[in-house]
Amino acid sequence: MDLGLSGRKAIVCASSRGLGRGCAEALAEAGCDLVINGLDRLRLDKTASEIRSRYGVTVTPVVANVSTQEGQEALLAACPQPDILINNNGGPPRRDYRELDREAMIDGVIQNMVSPIEMIxxxxxxxxxxxxxxxxxxxxxTVRMPLEGLDLSSGARAGLTAFLAGVCRTYAGRNVTINNLLPGKMDTDRLRGGIERAAGLSGRSADDIGRAQQAEIPAGRFGTAEEFGQICAFYCSQHAAYVTGQNILIDGGLYPAAF
Incomplete structure (x- = not known):
């Protein structure tokens, strides 16, 4: 399917690895020129080189923290007029809510709510x-199905969702859409880190915990960054112009509800 994105310019935040990289790869495959972003220069440059070589598009790596004004300005200096923005950022680490002080809560809200709003x-x-x-x-x-220890991340992302629910509709008539992708258990470094943490606390092996978690998912497996990216690219395409303000679960059926 031709997504109608050839020659478009995209900023993909936090895209040197994981789901962000999956989105960057899929957009590059569709013909987009990219600005990709991360904190680790070596990893980011390697990612840029690999995507550039594989798809023949322009890829500009920007080492920056998107949670800061300086980081956002660096991304926009590299791509002043983006056609596509993929907002992505790491979330606060798993922690009992009693351990969260004011500074930690503010940082979490800046990461997962304030920064994407500022970019928009x-x-x-x-x-x-x-x-x-x-x-x-x-x-x-977790916006729909909160998980213990991820309360700050869940709350900040839910705040972003509610904030943009009205904003998105003010742009719908001008062919600008704003949608949210809600990943479930995806095979990323963050998931593997959580499994290792659970293994250390329980005394069980990481493989055993991973298999148990996959068994809870109706699809019987973790999702991949590649398939996540392809879904992202579709919602950026010419074919998705009539979809806005939606929360699209990508979870293998894990969330057990009809609506």
Missing amino acids: QKVADGMAERGFGRIVNITSI
Whole structure:
């Protein structure tokens, strides 16, 4: 399927690995020129080189923390008029809510709510003026199905979702869409780290815990960054112009509800 994205310009935040990289790869395959982002220069440069070589598109790596104004300005300096924005950022580490002090809570809200809103503030009006824009926020299944220890991440991402529910509709008539992708248990470093942590606390092996978690998923497996990226690319495409303000679960059926 031709997604109608050839020659479009995309900023993909936190994209040197994991789900962000999956999105970057899929957009590159569709013909987008990319600005990718991360904190580790060596990993980011390697990712940029591999995507550039594989797909023949322009890939500009920007080492920056998207949670800071300086980081956001660096991304927009590299791509002043993006057609696509993929908001992604690491979440706060798993922690009992009693352990969260004010500073930790503020940092979590900045990471997973304030920063994506700030990026949207900076790009959405320009997209509307040019008559095309696709904004995808990578949030989490925990927006709908909270998990113990991820309360701060869940709350911040839920706040982002509610904040943008009205904002997205002000842009719908100008071919700018804002949607959220809610990953479940995806085969990423974050998931593997959680499994290792659980193994250390329980005395069980990481393989045993991983198999048990997969057994809870109706699809019987963890998701991949590649398939996640392809779904992201579709919601950035010309074919998804009539979809906005939606929360799309990518979870193998883990969330047990009809609505």
